[in-house]
Amino acid sequence: MARTNHTTPAKKPGAVLVTGICGRLGKQLARVLHRERRVVGVDRRDFTDRPKDIDHAQVDIRRTKLKDVFRANDIQAVVHLGVMHDPRASAAEHHSWNVAGFGKLLEYIAQFNVSKLVVLSSSNVYGPQPSNPQFLAEDAPLLGGQNFSDIRDLVEVDMLAQSFFWKLPETETVILRPVHIIGSVHNAPSNFLRLDPILTIMGYDPMAQVVHQSDVVRAIDLALRPGIRGIFNLAGPEPVPLSHLIKILGRQRISVPYSLARVVLRRLWSLRLTTFPPPELDHIRYVCMVDDRRARQVLGFAPSMSLEETVLSVDDGRW
Amino acid sequence: MVTASRALARIDSAVRGTPGLLRRVLGSAEQGIDELLERLLGESFGERLGRVPLALGGAGVDPFGLDPQWAKYALATVAFLHRRYFRSEVHGVENVPTGRVLLVANHSGQVPLDGAMVGAAMFMDAEPPRIIRAMVEKWAVSLPFVSLLFARVGQVVGVPENAKRLLQQGEVLLVFPEGARGISKTFDQRYKLTEFGLGFMRLAIETDTPIVPVGVIGAEEQYVSVANVQALAKILRMPAFPVIPQLFFPGGQLPLPTKYRIWFGEPMRFSGDPDDDDAVIDDKVWLVKQTIQSMLNRGLKERKHIFW
Numbered sequence: 001m002a003r004t005n006h007t008t009p010a011k012k013p014g015a016v017l018v019t020g021i022c023g024r025l026g027k028q029l030a031r032v033l034h035r036e037r038r039v040v041g042v043d044r045r046d047f048t049d050r051p052k053d054i055d056h057a058q059v060d061i062r063r064t065k066l067k068d069v070f071r072a073n074d075i076q077a078v079v080h081l082g083v084m085h086d087p088r089a090s091a092a093e094h095h096s097w098n099v100a101g102f103g104k105l106l107e108y109i110a111q112f113n114v115s116k117l118v119v120l121s122s123s124n125v126y127g128p129q130p131s132n133p134q135f136l137a138e139d140a141p142l143l144g145g146q147n148f149s150d151i152r153d154l155v156e157v158d159m160l161a162q163s164f165f166w167k168l169p170e171t172e173t174v175i176l177r178p179v180h181i182i183g184s185v186h187n188a189p190s191n192f193l194r195l196d197p198i199l200t201i202m203g204y205d206p207m208a209q210v211v212h213q214s215d216v217v218r219a220i221d222l223a224l225r226p227g228i229r230g231i232f233n234l235a236g237p238e239p240v241p242l243s244h245l246i247k248i249l250g251r252q253r254i255s256v257p258y259s260l261a262r263v264v265l266r267r268l269w270s271l272r273l274t275t276f277p278p279p280e281l282d283h284i285r286y287v288c289m290v291d292d293r294r295a296r297q298v299l300g301f302a303p304s305m306s307l308e309e310t311v312l313s314v315d316d317g318r319w
Numbered sequence: 320m321v322t323a324s325r326a327l328a329r330i331d332s333a334v335r336g337t338p339g340l341l342r343r344v345l346g347s348a349e350q351g352i353d354e355l356l357e358r359l360l361g362e363s364f365g366e367r368l369g370r371v372p373l374a375l376g377g378a379g380v381d382p383f384g385l386d387p388q389w390a391k392y393a394l395a396t397v398a399f400l401h402r403r404y405f406r407s408e409v410h411g412v413e414n415v416p417t418g419r420v421l422l423v424a425n426h427s428g429q430v431p432l433d434g435a436m437v438g439a440a441m442f443m444d445a446e447p448p449r450i451i452r453a454m455v456e457k458w459a460v461s462l463p464f465v466s467l468l469f470a471r472v473g474q475v476v477g478v479p480e481n482a483k484r485l486l487q488q489g490e491v492l493l494v495f496p497e498g499a500r501g502i503s504k505t506f507d508q509r510y511k512l513t514e515f516g517l518g519f520m521r522l523a524i525e526t527d528t529p530i531v532p533v534g535v536i537g538a539e540e541q542y543v544s545v546a547n548v549q550a551l552a553k554i555l556r557m558p559a560f561p562v563i564p565q566l567f568f569p570g571g572q573l574p575l576p577t578k579y580r581i582w583f584g585e586p587m588r589f590s591g592d593p594d595d596d597d598a599v600i601d602d603k604v605w606l607v608k609q610t611i612q613s614m615l616n617r618g619l620k621e622r623k624h625i626f627w
Contacts, residue, residue: 130460130466132478201463203463203465203467204463207470239376241380
């Protein structure tokens with residue numbers, strides 16, 4: 001207790017509201033942020049092992065109860081991690097949660113004069129295409145939804161956040177577009193690297209970028225500094241061929257022709273035997289890499305984890 | 320998913336487990352190729368490759384996916400064609416500056432062997448040896464194996480962002496401003512430059528890159544095209560449909576073993592606004608085009624024979 005008393009006065013005024021705080025990335029972010037400032041979490045899920053000084057509101061962001069959270073706390077910044085990626089949820093649920101829910105959040109940010117908004121988008125909004133430049137800059141078109149409809153929500157969230165740049169210039173809006181986040185998180189790229197053996201497509205070996213979850217957390221922390229606004233691509237260590245990532249893991253690899261992989265994956269998907277939607281195969285065929293110079297120069301971001309540490313971290317916390 | 324992939328893995332490991340012999344055969348074949356190369360080309364190929372300035376990362380691959388271990392075999396093939404088959408004569412390769420540079424060449428010969436030979440000249444005859452980068456069509460990158468091969472030997476998708484980035488990385492970029500118009504010329508149009516695109520000039524001005532004009536002589540006669548059937552090309556969605564009589568003779572599928580003569584000109588530098596009107600850019604492009612045309616004319620005058 002004495003320690004808490006000691007650190008409290010050093011904390012900055014105003015709280016950070018983190019949506020989707022109960023995800024693995026959210027929990028990590030909360031642990032980093034709560035040392036410096038007050039953290040308020042919002043998530044449908046229960047935050048079981050939360051640090052004592054974090055307030056958690058177990059609400060659905062689409063409900064008006066969210067407004068009470070804004071009213072009751074002096075919210076200075078909002079970090080939006082609560083984008084639903086569950087490939088099994090219905091399209092309607094996905095859309096209403098991701099787009100309508102985020103719309104609500106934006107409404108309250110405007111109403112309560114929140115000075116900072118950080119949205120965690122993804123480099124997936126650009127989408128893997130054969131015609132992609134090797135390194136996509138922040139102004140590249142968001143074509144991710146072209147062949148993969150499930151990503152359209154995320155594109156829309158990204159666009160909504162972009163509209164905030166001019167709708168509410170007083171609020172510093174930051175959009176982060178990290179490449180494949182790797183770690184103990186349960187997202188498609190980490191799950192893919194946890195496969196044993198790992199499936200690849202015959203005749204394709206695209207260059208790939210990965211970033212460790214702790215580096216993403218650090219980038220969010222950097223983005224919360226006053227004066228930072230705009231869109232930032234985030235990348236981790238240097239790009240390497242997909243096959244090199246698999247080599248680091250020391251897993252077996254099987255190459256399958258694309259036509260076969262697609263047919264089998266479609267079947268498995270319809271039988272609910274896999275969590276990988278068939279269009280995601282494009283990620284192991286085509287390049288979708290970002291130019292992260294802006295993040296390095298303006299945000300002052302540089303990954304702290306090496307390529308090996310990043311890739312091997314997929315096996316952290318497996319049970 | 321998991322069970323299916325396990326089953327596949329079992330087959331895979333069975334296949335891999337059986338012949339350690341195969342690996343040994345492949346290993347000795349690789350060694351054999353290395354020795355053959357040295358004997359054929361009269362110098363250590365590996366040592367040359369080691370001196371190429373490349374921006375390699377930790378995985379031994381550059382950011383665009385170029386892998387010297389793969390490039391070795393592609394280079395060996397073109398080096399053989401360069402030295403033995405076409406017996407290329409290279410003039411003025413010392414004009415190519417170190418660091419970023421745009422090689423602008425005439426395009427001819429129905430099959431882009433001219434690009435390969437310029438690449439071979441830059442690797443075999445330039446000092447330090449360089450691996451040229453070229454841009455490929457977008458659809459090629461969507462094909463299995465082709466996309467992989469192209470990436471590993473240093474070819475990139477033809478978009479302006481890639482060209483800019485490669486030049487910033489200090490690479491040699493080869494461009495053919497005539498494009499498909501140039502390569503599919505019929506025999507009566509040989510060594511007459513067709514219309515140049517303007518993109519390369521804007522790129523050179525924007526990135527402040529010197530342009531080295533390159534004249535390639537000998538490619539026009541490797542396949543003699545007597546006509547270009549536009550209507551058929553349109554139906555087949557090909558850029559051109561050349562009629563090449565030699566293809567119907569046995570052995571005529573190979574290019575004729577003409578003697579290549581590759582001329583590298585003095586570097587040219589341009590300045591101004593890269594987003595200027597087409598008319599302004601066109602004047603600068605015209606200078607480059609005229610330089611290449613006069614290099615071709617001079618080279619043709621000096622040439623005594625097509626085949627030697």
